[in-house]
Amino acid sequence: MNELDHAIALLRQGELVAIPTETVYGLAADAANPDAVAKIFTLKGRPSDHPLIVHIAGAAQLDDWAVDIPADARRLADAFWPGPLTLILKRQPHVPDAVTGGQDTVGLRAPAHPLAHALLEQFGGGLAAPSANCFGHISPTTAQHVHDEFGDACPLVLDGGASPVGVESTIVSLVDDTPKLLRPGGIPREDIEAVLGHKLEHHQSNKTAKIRASGLLDSHYAPRTPLILGALPQLIEEAGRRLANGERVLLLHRTAIDAPITGIAQQRLAEDAPHFARELYALLRHHDRQHDILLMEAPPQSPEWLAVNDRLKRAATRHIL
Known part of the structure; x- marks a missing residue:
């Protein structure tokens, strides 16, 4: 059994697998399996109401996870997927609360890393995959960083080399009439605005955005040393x-x-x-x-x-x- 087959077998058994993406390494679990998703929160020490991003193979899977998808979302997916862009959309009813943090929205992204893409293509479903680190700590950009963080507690770490972007995905909310930039990242704001044809509102906290999303806490990505x-x-x-x-x-x-x-x-x-x-x-x-x-x-x-x-x-x- 090769490593990719091993990873798929573990994911289907409800286990965790650390995967490379072009942004940072993610700690992945079957997004449709609440028990598997719960293991992410336990290993990371992540608050249970903090939503996760679901990674999918491409835009063809958008309708599997989201409803009432606006035309702007499909334009952005066509322009930037696979790539470091997360879209916040209204969720399908079957999406587990464990993934959404109990909200009526879901974050979706199609990673560009060839190993992550191949894994998602073969897995067939979605993978909830926040950064593979303890909550609030520096995100990992190599397989060794994940080993340093979790040791043997993570059953498998797929090594895809150093992440070429190095910071997390850009997050854009499209759940109302005003597209919002929630987290700047691997896709520049100006490139997104060029596709949309209008400006994004930039919200730098969960409070002003009125939605919980990854990376909006005041303290995050922090080293232990001041x-x-x-x-x-x-x-x-x-x-x-x-x-x-x-x-x-x-x-x-x-x-x-x-x-x-x-x-x-x-x-x-x-x-x-x-x-x-x-x-x-x-x-x-x-x-x-x-x-x-x-x-x-x-x-x-x-x-x-x-x-x-x-x-x-x-x-x-x-x-x-």
């Missing part, structure tokens, strides 16, 4: 104070520093948004718990950095303006 974001001059001052207190400091910066700062570990970050996003979670995981404090230069506030800034805002312990 992370402080800010402008480089202020971070250098903060680093000096921390060093004087005997703390082990790591300074992560995009702007060039003329000379090393004695006693402070430093690492240069990618200057463009796609590379920064691809490396972000692996970087935070690598340095987590190796220092007393992580100081990171805040990226620009321009549109191409929207998803990265969203993740860092939720991951950071403190912001220095």
Whole structure:
């Protein structure tokens, strides 16, 4: 039995399988099996009212999971699937409450990773698959990250290499007359608006969006080591104070520093948004718990950095303006 067949057998038995996607690795279970889905919540330590995204092979399965699907949703699926875009739609009555968090909506996405796509094609149904990490922790972008997080508690981890996007999918709600951007991600906001022909409302919390969706909590994607974001001059001052207190400091910066700062570990970050996003979670995981404090230069506030800034805002312990 090859690994793909093994994964399908486990999923049909109601077990968990960690799968690679182009965004991050997901912890997958049969979305139609509430007992299997419950194992996701138990292993992750995830609140039971926090909805999951159902991964499907493609747009042909939309009607299996959603009702009253608007034309905008089909246009977006045609334009961006398979890819890192999640659509929030009205659910079919048979979709388990365990998947939707008890809401009348469901999140759907068709991942572009070839291994995940092949798995979904052969499995035939939908897979509930949040990020394969403990709730609130840094998302995994390699199979090794999943092993580090769960050890033998996850029955199988499919290794599809490093995730090429590196941050989670863009989430767009289409359950009323006003399309809403709930979470920026792998598909830029401007590309979605170009297909729709109009602007998206951007909601950055469950409260303002009036819907619960993945990744909208104030604290998320966070390392165990405190992370402080800010402008480089202020971070250098903060680093000096921390060093004087005997703390082990790591300074992560995009702007060039003329000379090393004695006693402070430093690492240069990618200057463009796609590379920064691809490396972000692996970087935070690598340095987590190796220092007393992580100081990171805040990226620009321009549109191409929207998803990265969203993740860092939720991951950071403190912001220095």
